[in-house]
Amino acid sequence: MLVNSCLEKDFVKAKPEASVFEVIEIMKERGSSCGYVVNSKDELVGMITSSTIYGFITDNLSVDLTIDQMMIPIKEIRYVYPDTGLKNVMDVFTKYDVKYLPVLESAYSFKMVGFVSHKEILKHYMNWQMQIQMENLQEKRAREILNSLNEGLIVVDKDLIIREFNPAAEILTGLKAQDRIGKRSSNISSKPSITEIVMSTGQARYNVETQMQDGRVFLVNYVPMRHNGSDKVTGVIQTFTDMTKIKTLQVQLSKTKEELDKAFALTLPNSKVEYKLKSTPEYRDEYDSDKSTIKITETIEGGGYLHVVNCLKVAADFNEMGLMKLIGINKDTLVEAIIFHDLGKSQPNLKVGDVVTPEEAFEEGIFHAGRSADLADKFYGKDEDVVNIIRYHHHTEEMLPKDFPTHLLPLLRLFKVIDGLSAALTRRSAKVTYKSEGSRLIVFEENKHPKYNRVLELDLYTGRGSEKPLGGKIEDGVN
């Protein structure tokens, strides 16, 4: 901080030949305890203060007295310049025990441009010191934050010179901050780099996947820096993480899914079944309880196929839990019923945004169940148990015909649970967890919308059970 930031330009000045009494009058009017004596070129030649005037007048009182006869001459005056640092000015005040210092234009000119008072300089100096301390503290905190980040962080200025390179960036790139800071960010391509584009457009770019030379994939954010909220971009902050593992996992998962789909396709009796399932859409919707309508929010292409795959996944989990060991639960019958159960389903042709009454737009389940059972029976020669499970998979137990084979009831109950869970997985992207105790099955379903969350308890043998809202939290220790 320099003197010119606290320079006072309004001061009492007098010509050398001015009458002492006149000057005293002016100083009194202005409430000033000192006056400066300047020549015709405004150059400082001397100075008077109230104490020097007082001492002089009491000894040599005369009406003709002029200022130059009593002023402190320039050679005895301490002065500073507009570009003198506050610290130096403070030293001068302390060393010479003065209250005011005149400020001269430069080291080559005696022209007086103003003065500084000890009081003002002290105030500015203290504020300045406080500000420096605050800035140091902020800088220290900012550095601690930068050092603690898991994300790599690189800051480049407007000339693409690297100004920051945090420890995480060192680990991720294998480069040393001391070798990079002060160097220009390299761009071997002939096209402008993303950093250059962000610098020129001022538009941030997030989650840019960047393949490194060693094959790793980084996810990079580019955010423009602006000075004090202005539009002018002064640099770009790059933050990045290594997402190679996640990327590899994604590839593995999609491969696993492809393999699963292929394996499932092998279980299908022919391409007609696959075609039918893949051409039947499912819909995601929002329910309006006041109007009893639904609004279509998404079309799930191939939803029929996905639904059957999800049924098989849940069935596989139940198998692992040992449910297929129960008497009355036949795994082969269950799998066959899953594959054929919705084959006769016909979905309405709806678009996203359509609002419909479910009962009007969608056919009641018992009808496609009947058609699917006939198709499985007549075209694919499925055995009676498979056909019965399919035919009655939308019937409540009260609706079942009197001659429904009782040995199939546990399997029908299990089938309906699987069908419902798969619908939750397919249409609501729900998270389902389950546990079993003998023939008792407990299912937890957690949905994006908590109102659909539920806990279902069912005894497969007796059909007794309950369904309660889950309250949005899955119990611990549940498989």
Ligand SMILES: [Fe+2]
């Ligand atoms: Fe169905």
Ligand SMILES: [Fe+2]
């Ligand atoms: Fe179904």
